[in-house]
Amino acid sequence: MGFTGVRKLKTKPKGDIVTTLDVGSSKVVCLIARIDGQGTASVVGIGHQISLGVRAGAIVDMEAAETAIRHAVASAEEMSGESIREVTVNLAGGAPASQIVYSEVPVVGGEITDADLRRALKAHNSAVIPADFQTIHAIPVSYTIDGSNGIRDPRGMYGEHLGMDIHLVTAKATAVRNLATCINRGHLDIDAFVVSPYAAGLACMVEDERELGSAVIDLGGGSTSIGVFFEGRLVFADCIPVGGHHITKDIARGLTTPIQEAERVKTLHGTAMAGIGDDRETIDVPQVGEDDPGHMIQVTRSILTGIIQPRVEEIFELVRSRLEASGFDKIAGRRVVLTGGGSQLTGVRDLAQQVLDKQVRLGRPQGLFGLTEQSNGPAFATAAGLLTYALRHQGELMLTSAEMDPEPEEKPAGLMSRIGGWFKENL
Ligand SMILES: Nc1ncnc2c1ncn2[C@@H]1O[C@H](COP(=O)(O)OP(=O)(O)OP(=O)(O)O)[C@@H](O)[C@H]1O
Ligand SMILES: [Mg+2]
Structure with a gap:
């Protein structure tokens, strides 16, 4: 099976199932939804898996990526009791x-x-x-x-x-082909590819935002993607190969701690903007290469923020300059919806607001039934938006x-x- 397996989306009969696959840099998510008598989709299968072999949205290790995809699909199949053959897939890499x-x-x-x-x-x-x-x-x-x-x-x-x-x-084309090959090897056909910001916008924005003009920013692990919607349509899409992983690596280097610890410190104590009392609060940080797990250094929260803030600022400055260079900045208006796993970093909304000089709100998947507490978070926006795409764009x-x-x-x-x-x- 080759990439020529990509076809026009077909109208799905009621009672049919729709499956989406988000192959991200941090995780692979597979969602299976059943369409009811009213044409509404309910998620009946969720599979997610730590991503392997994917960097900045592009496949760097075919075998590892294929295995992660297979596992995510198998979990969703098991939960739903369905066996799937076709998937709608996001495309984050390939320099869209x-x-x-x-x-x-x-x-x-x-x-x-x-x-x-x-x-x-x-x-x-x-x-x-x-x-x-x-x-x-x-x-x-x-x-x-x-x-x-x-x-x-x-x-x-x-x-x-x-x-x-x-x-x-x-x-x-090569990035698309690599991703298609990984998926085809798992005996799955590709219904359609959808760029990540398109899916994220469909999942998180309300209709008025897409209609009047707004931007969506999906702050992922290896990439940050940008979409602009106007009059209900996607009018601009872009992707920057910098995301949450880069913040984690900065922390690991800055505090000489293992990547895993840096990730923990970031999610538990990290903030994107300096706050009052940051000098008084200390955090225990294990040191890289130390045999004794009890050997820690203590750093103040302001040191941690001093590492995180410049990187997050850099990401939003890149977003701003891409939007300005595109000519779509004015069309996007003053509204930004920020989503993706990275949007959970404390203070990131305020920093985005400051750098972009726009009103920023945090977005998570909306209007889908059957998502659990965990799969309803911003990291699942792309996978959820793919479902909306697969349903809404039938017959278009x-x-x-x-x-x-x-x-x-x-x-x-x-x-x-x-x-x-x-x-x-x-x-
Ligand atoms: N509470 C949190 N605070 C800060 N960062 C977080 C938090 N939770 C998750 N993240 C970060 O979110 C990132 C993963 O986001 P997401 O799951 O959207 O990525 P992905 O879709 O797999 O990657 P990509 O879209 O780049 O291919 C990681 O860098 C992770 O550290
Ligand atoms: Mg993503």
């Missing part, structure tokens, strides 16, 4: 890149139909995609009819020329992987690649 491209087609028969939309989506100029990248998402974000901008749904309207601004999210305008990246000779000639009028109008 975002761009808005414009596509225009003549309308056949005057009235715009689904078929015209599909032709416009297919006709995008794929010459803008670097040779070693492949399309993960092609999301229509706005339409133009005979030069009139800002149309949200042109179906049923009349015109001669249909223009479409498409948000293309691409990723390195989507391209098969073959259609997304046509061979060069099939590329339509004379199409413009530009930032759409829609985008300019909303700045």
Whole structure:
């Protein structure tokens, strides 16, 4: 089974099951949900496993990653009593890149139909995609009819020329292939790949946030991903290969303590911002290489914060500069939803607010039944959002992987690649 196993999402019949797989740098999560008579998903199987062989969202050890995936899937299968064959998978690695491209087609028969939309989506100029990248998402974000901008749904309207601004999210083809191979080796087909910030936004944002314009930041272990939603659609996605693991490593180095201890100290005592009384509170820290486990040094909390704060500041400064460089900072407005395991660090919200100069709220998965106390936390946002994606995007305008990246000779000639009028109008 190869990567060509990726297909268009099919409409799921009621009573059917949907399965998602989040292959993260810290953990692999598999969720199995059953769709009830009303079309609502209830989680019936949860499997999670410490991640191995994944760094900054990319596979670095195929065998280890495959084993972690198999175990997570097996636990979810056992809990649900279901045997699964297809999964919707997140893509965190592969340096996901975002761009808005414009596509225009003549309308056949005057009235715009689904078929015209599909032709416009297919006709995008794929010459803008670097040779070693492949399309993960092609999301229509706005339409133009005979030069009139800002149309949200042109179906049923009349015109001669249909223009479409498409948000293309691409990723390195080799990273996608490595992940696909690990999953296929476990005898699973891939229903769709979804970039992490897309899933995180679907899980944690309320509809108004996605509609009015907001950003989601998923602070993971090996990476921090950013998504911007506007008018209900994902309009920008990016990923920075720095996350909670880097904070842990800084602590391990700074306090000469083993990684495991640094992780413990971070989650129990770590804060992202200095507070009153930090000089008086001391923390016992075991030393690396010491045979005597009782041999500890004592550090004040302010020393610990002095290690954590610059790294977290660096992460949010990178987020800010990526958003500013993208041109989507203004579209994202003043609202940020912060999620991912790293968002549990004490004080991280205040620091994010300060560096980004936006209103930040902490997000966790919403609107799903059957998640346990533990699997309802921010670290499970991506896995939960994948379920929402798999359900909501059924029957939507989507391209098969073959259609997304046509061979060069099939590329339509004379199409413009530009930032759409829609985008300019909303700045
Ligand atoms: N209470 C806590 N305080 C601080 N950090 C925490 C806390 N709980 C978890 N973390 C950190 O969250 C990170 C893991 O987050 P998450 O589970 O979202 O990562 P992941 O999805 O596996 O990784 P990625 O998205 O980068 O591939 C780890 O670095 C961990 O130390
Ligand atoms: Mg993650």
